[in-house]
Amino acid sequence: MADGVTVELPIQVFASLLDGYVKHTAERQLWRLTRRQGQARILNLDNHFGGVLAWTWGRDRDRAMVMLADLLAQLRDHHPLRHELEQAITLDELLRAVRIAIHPDFAERAELIETARRRVPVFYGSKA
Numbered sequence: 487m488a489d490g491v492t493v494e495l496p497i498q499v500f501a502s503l504l505d506g507y508v509k510h511t512a513e514r515q516l517w518r519l520t521r522r523q524g525q526a527r528i529l530n531l532d533n534h535f536g537g538v539l540a541w542t543w544g545r546d547r548d549r550a551m552v553m554l555a556d557l558l559a560q561l562r563d564h565h566p567l568r569h570e571l572e573q574a575i576t577l578d579e580l581l582r583a584v585r586i587a588i589h590p591d592f593a594e595r596a597e598l599i600e601t602a603r604r605r606v607p608v609f610y611g612s613k614a
Contacts, residue, residue, distance in 0.1 A: 504542070508553060511535055512560030515575075516567035529575065529583035536587030543598050554580065554602050555609035577606060 495503070515529055543550040561575040562568060568575075581599055588595045 504538075504549075504553060505556065507538065508556045509560055509565075512557055512565050513567070515561060516565055516571070520567055520570040527573075527579070529579055531583040531587035533587055533589065536584070536589060536592075539584065540588050540592045540595075540598070543594065547601065550598070551602060551605045552609050554584070555606045555611075558606060558610055577603070577610075580606075 511531065515531070518530065519527060539550055539553060542553055558575065558577060558580055560568075561580070581602055584602065585595070585599055588598065592598075
């Protein structure tokens with residue numbers, strides 16, 4: 487599919503696709519981190535994740551925060567590989583990775599990160 491092509495989706499389909507993408511992202515991160523135990527632990531969200539997050543932020547900021555809260559919940563609480571980590575992923579680690587994943591030219595990058603620092607714990611349901 488060419489860049490710039492728009493596809494209309496029912497919101498339920500979009501939510502399901504986003505949910506699957508978040509779960510897949512968590513699995514990739516945990517798989518990678520569990521194989522690098524003892525080395526520097528750095529989440530490595532790719533620019534595709536950053537692009538999806540920035541796009542979502544531009545259309546629905548709450549959904550973008552839920553996206554990050556869901557990712558953190560997968561990394562910390564839900565995915566089976568989480569038990570293989572020596573220490574749970576923190577919100578600070580996630581936000582460092584998000585800052586790198588979002589293109590530096592995205593004008594609202596700093597605002598997204600600061601909003602996430604305040605709001606993700608609310609959507610996550612605890613102090614992350």
